[in-house]
Amino acid sequence: MKYQKGLSLIELMIALVIGLLLVAATVQMFVGSRVTYSMQNELAKVQENARFAMNFISRDLRMAGYIGCTKHLTIANTLRDTANGDAAHGEYDLSVPIAIEDNYVSASGTSIDLPSNASPSDGTDIVSIKFSDTEGACSVTDHNTSSAVMTCTGHEFVTGQVLLVSDCKKAAIVQHTGGNPNKIVHNTGNSVTPGNCTKGLGLPIVCSTLGTAEDFTGGTVMLLRNYTYYIDQNAFGVPALYRTSIGVTDKNATLNQQELVEGVENMQVLLGLDTDDDGTADCFKSSVSRCVSSGSVTVTEDNIVAIRVSLVIRSIANNVTSTPQSYVLNGVTITPTDNYLRKVFTSTVTLRNRTL
Template sequence: MNGITCLNRRQRGIGLVEIMVALVIGLILLAGLFQIFQSNRTSHRISEALARVQENGRFAMMFLSRDLRMAGHIGCTRDFGLRNTLGSSNYLYDFETYLVGHRDENGTGNWQPALPSGLSNVVKGTDVVTVRAADGNTILIDPMNSATDNVVPRTVHDLAVGDTVVLSDCEMAAAFRINQIDGAGALVHGQNLGKAYRGDAELMRIATTTYFIRENVAGEPALWRRIGNNPAEELVEGVDDLFVLYGIDTNADGAADEYKPADEVVSWDDVVSLQVTLRVRSREDNVTAEPDTVSYDGAQVTDRRLRQTFTSTISIRNRLK
């Protein structure tokens, strides 16, 4: 009996060594769990940032591609003259020049060619690209009796006073502003359109659209668009660089023979395609494991944002042969 009592007494409680071993094992397990949690959290943060960056990149390229490929579109063919009653001296109405780019190579805010008036707060070191084209939503008209007749639409439309439009057929085109819409629905313009257009002519809105990079109210860079004289609108956040190379057709075969930046383009009429590169960054500044240094707004910036570049070559449909 005494032997059993002594045995039970020796097995009562846990020694200090056992407690310390258990604590060490517990700490190791907790450290492992914490490491797994941190790893999963980091992976989730990177995956979420990458998904947002890729989505923004796709949307930004979609906006640019849609408008750039339509550069110079004013009707059924490109090989006819445009009678521009608005005058080509105004940047907004220079419809004879269907495309123009601006390059700030050194990030000093000195774009070549110079930026149009009214375009402000553009991020230095980024490109600006302007395209002029009709929107493609065609409206049919009643036949005109003379070149100075008011234009009478015969299909449903949403045109308004002040809109800039182009009237075209397969022979010529005329751009004019709608000064008034009379009681019969005729578009009053007060101009000589060069000819009396037939009933098969197409009437479309035409506009100058400019794409550029600017910071929004939150201080984040974004892709912006300005249509005509309207206020610029933010399209896609996170785009911090836009770089464009212009495909030059040197032998009139409709294909690009060389690509040049905007400040090296001699004749915009020779541009048949564009190679557009966008750099898109994450909103969060704690995504990547190591910091990265990039050029932004004329300076070197170091942060831990996730960045990705997107490049697309866009052919101008109106220049294809």
């Protein structure tokens, strides 16, 4: 019986080659699995970011123009403008519940009110949405028009908040100037900003006098919301969806901004037109698209019944794809110069209330 005493050089070389092949195959499988995992992970993040972003925008668009009861109420706005003059403050003007800045250009600025530190990305759309919120609303059991005090037991509104009161016959926008937990005070004075220019909540608004008194006993007081959506760069240089909202600082109404979802690179808005007066946007039911860019129509037209929002969501990590990936936005094919993963998500929202 002979025993193995060693390996020949040829046998050793064959064993090394076989081992190298096995290692190479294992490394290839690992690299392939890692690339696939990275792609799937970034795709999941893109889809999740899109879901959150679209949920925020769609929910607010559906509420745009809501003032309680019928949408045809007349609204008296007693708020002063930024210079404390007699004009209604634009940030709280519900006569235009939706305002759209089409393809924003920083050099030209925007007519939509934004915080001073906001820097929207050029070429993206900006959407401002205003409505009254029923959450936290209270019922007016008594209204002393001469002292500008409404009894609204148990309310949680704070001094400086901008409110809307409605009784299904009329409505008014006021700023809460008092601190009693059971009272809503809409007096004049400089204790809050922008402040009320008159006690009277009836039309026409006359700021140089006490105005026209209107009794809102039996009405409802709601918080006025103003949300503006736009694309900006966050602190890490990543494009993100931002939203401004009305806040209160030292009893003064202010616009605050908040980053909602990172990775949102572009937002484009199309308006759905109802040209045959059937209540449905023609561009959504015709084989030939009749949606138009918001910049090509007058935004006060009554035949705008829906809004289509398209978001370009980008991966946070670069080099997710091996080559630049083209995508289609509003019928235009765009080919980037980097290797970020991008997807376009689109949602159509029917406008329920008075809108543009």
